[in-house]
Amino acid sequence: xxxxxxLTDPELVSLLKEGREDAFTEIYLRxxxxxxxxxxxxxxxxxxxxxxxxxxxxxxWQRRADVEIQNLKAYLQQAVRFAVFKLIREQKVNDAFYExxxxxxxxxxxxxxxxxxxxxxxxxxxxxxxxxxxxxxxxLSREENxxxxxxxxxxxxxxxxxxxxxxxxxxxxxxxxxxxxxxxxIMHCV
Numbered sequence: 001x002x003x004x005x006x007l008t009d010p011e012l013v014s015l016l017k018e019g020r021e022d023a024f025t026e027i028y029l030r031x032x033x034x035x036x037x038x039x040x041x042x043x044x045x046x047x048x049x050x051x052x053x054x055x056x057x058x059x060x061w062q063r064r065a066d067v068e069i070q071n072l073k074a075y076l077q078q079a080v081r082f083a084v085f086k087l088i089r090e091q092k093v094n095d096a097f098y099e100x101x102x103x104x105x106x107x108x109x110x111x112x113x114x115x116x117x118x119x120x121x122x123x124x125x126x127x128x129x130x131x132x133x134x135x136x137x138x139x140l141s142r143e144e145n146x147x148x149x150x151x152x153x154x155x156x157x158x159x160x161x162x163x164x165x166x167x168x169x170x171x172x173x174x175x176x177x178x179x180x181x182x183x184x185x186i187m188h189c190v
Contacts, residue, residue, distance in 0.1 A: 009072035016064050035080045042084050052083040126176040137165040
């Protein structure tokens with residue numbers, strides 16, 4: 001095992017592809033702490049961070065014969081980022097994560113006005129990608145401050161339809177902003 005510690009990452013990957021468990025163990029020992037810290041810095045949840053790292057390593061072992069890895073460290077870090085994004089998209093994170101996300105987002109925006117402009121541009125792009133009927137309902141609600149009843153009357157639709165359109169709009173925007181903001185937060189924390 002001590003001999004493997006002196007091997008380069010490409011050499012370890014080559015041995016991993018051959019099915020060498022000792023090479024896999026060395027890769028794990030070399031990178032698990034870095035990957036755990038990366039996941040935990042975003043999620044602030046010890047168990048979820050450990051699960052993500054474990055799943056990344058399980059996946060690599062299971063796909064060892066087929067996986068193409070040019071840069072081991074970058075590959076592992078990217079796998080962890082994708083797993084964190086997936087967890088966030090599936091909304092399996094707790095309220096503490098969203099509170100921390102909001103806090104870090106405010107800090108980033110305060111420290112970096114350019115980032116605020118980028119977030120505002122992202123919001124505008126997300127609004128522009130909404131279907132026309134949802135975009136119109138969103139505009140009337142958020143920019144003209146009309147009530148559901150006023151929007152329904154103006155558009156000649158039911159209040160329930162207004163509610164559905166706004167719900168669809170807000171979910172689309174929330175998901176888009178969450179991913180965009182998470183990218184900023186992850187880049188800030190890592």
